[in-house]
Amino acid sequence: MELRVIEKEPTMISIEIAGEDHTFMNVLKGALLESEGITAATYDVNPEQSGGQTDPVLTIKTEEGVDALDALEDGAQRVVDKSDSFREAFEAAA
Amino acid sequence: MQDYEVEFVERGDREARFLVRGITPAFANGIRRAMIADVPTFSIDQLRVVENSSVMFDEQIGLRLGLVPLTTPEGEFEIGDEVTLALDVEGPSREETTETVTAYSGDIVSSDELVRPADDNIPIIDLKAGQRLEVEADAVLDHGREHAKHQGGVAVGYRHLQQVEVVGDKGEFADDEPHILRGVIEDDGELIATDEFDNDLTERYPDKELAVEDVPNAFVFHVETDGSMTVEDLVVRAVDSLRDRADELRESVQL
Numbered sequence: 001m002e003l004r005v006i007e008k009e010p011t012m013i014s015i016e017i018a019g020e021d022h023t024f025m026n027v028l029k030g031a032l033l034e035s036e037g038i039t040a041a042t043y044d045v046n047p048e049q050s051g052g053q054t055d056p057v058l059t060i061k062t063e064e065g066v067d068a069l070d071a072l073e074d075g076a077q078r079v080v081d082k083s084d085s086f087r088e089a090f091e092a093a094a
Numbered sequence: 095m096q097d098y099e100v101e102f103v104e105r106g107d108r109e110a111r112f113l114v115r116g117i118t119p120a121f122a123n124g125i126r127r128a129m130i131a132d133v134p135t136f137s138i139d140q141l142r143v144v145e146n147s148s149v150m151f152d153e154q155i156g157l158r159l160g161l162v163p164l165t166t167p168e169g170e171f172e173i174g175d176e177v178t179l180a181l182d183v184e185g186p187s188r189e190e191t192t193e194t195v196t197a198y199s200g201d202i203v204s205s206d207e208l209v210r211p212a213d214d215n216i217p218i219i220d221l222k223a224g225q226r227l228e229v230e231a232d233a234v235l236d237h238g239r240e241h242a243k244h245q246g247g248v249a250v251g252y253r254h255l256q257q258v259e260v261v262g263d264k265g266e267f268a269d270d271e272p273h274i275l276r277g278v279i280e281d282d283g284e285l286i287a288t289d290e291f292d293n294d295l296t297e298r299y300p301d302k303e304l305a306v307e308d309v310p311n312a313f314v315f316h317v318e319t320d321g322s323m324t325v326e327d328l329v330v331r332a333v334d335s336l337r338d339r340a341d342e343l344r345e346s347v348q349l
Binding site: 001002003017020021022023024026027028029030031034069072073076077079080082083084085086087089090091092093094 | 098100117118121128239329336337339343
């Protein structure tokens, strides 16, 4: 997964995540918004045909004292945990 | 971490409905999209035509063969891996009374028993006397986002679970109209698919005043696969693809 940091401040990060689309970005955004210490999380993506910036750009803003990059790492971990937990519940029922 | 609760409403190898409680709309949609576009399946992609004296062009035959679902086992192959298949069918001989012989997906012979047509009864083409179709084909493993023939899930969606509550009796002169509802309802903890009562709530609760509400964070998935894998495999592989991407992101961020 290729990442490119576009803007970085202690409580804010704007990062391009190459090769991803709404499938993963929206799940990640949803998980970030559930996390403590995050004040805003959003992503922007242009359609394939637009010809310009077509890789999604994720922007996170955090509360004072929370590093935005750490928050992203926690958010990704949250998606991993969710997936594990879902898989466990699904396989128990199946 | 929050716990999910999964309960099957209907289940088959290729089609199932299951309820998930405690799931956010974002995650539910991610799983749905992953089932459609991110779980790879095998599909014929290249043809070497040895003989095609049928009434159709090579390209048309190629398109039809590409749409035949092939079984795709987990973990055995990587994206871009190829498996060779062959098809050799001849029309009836002139002496025979039958007019045509149909080439079916079941006539396709695979070089790898793990990857073979999921159905044997898909017609490819009718062959008349003197016509013959002999091809060698390469099936390739790829994602649904590259081409729809690689989609494992053919009808994948979800709806909110709906709670039906009887709030009173209908007035004596109330309109006698049907109350159509589709999906799965919950009545005192019991899950009922709406087709059990013809999708019409007045069949189940005659002359009752009802309150229907979506249950928050409870979604009923309806999943149908093309036969390349079971519903359970498809769901698990879709969730795993999300997990893998999140894990990769977490690792890239750490660096």
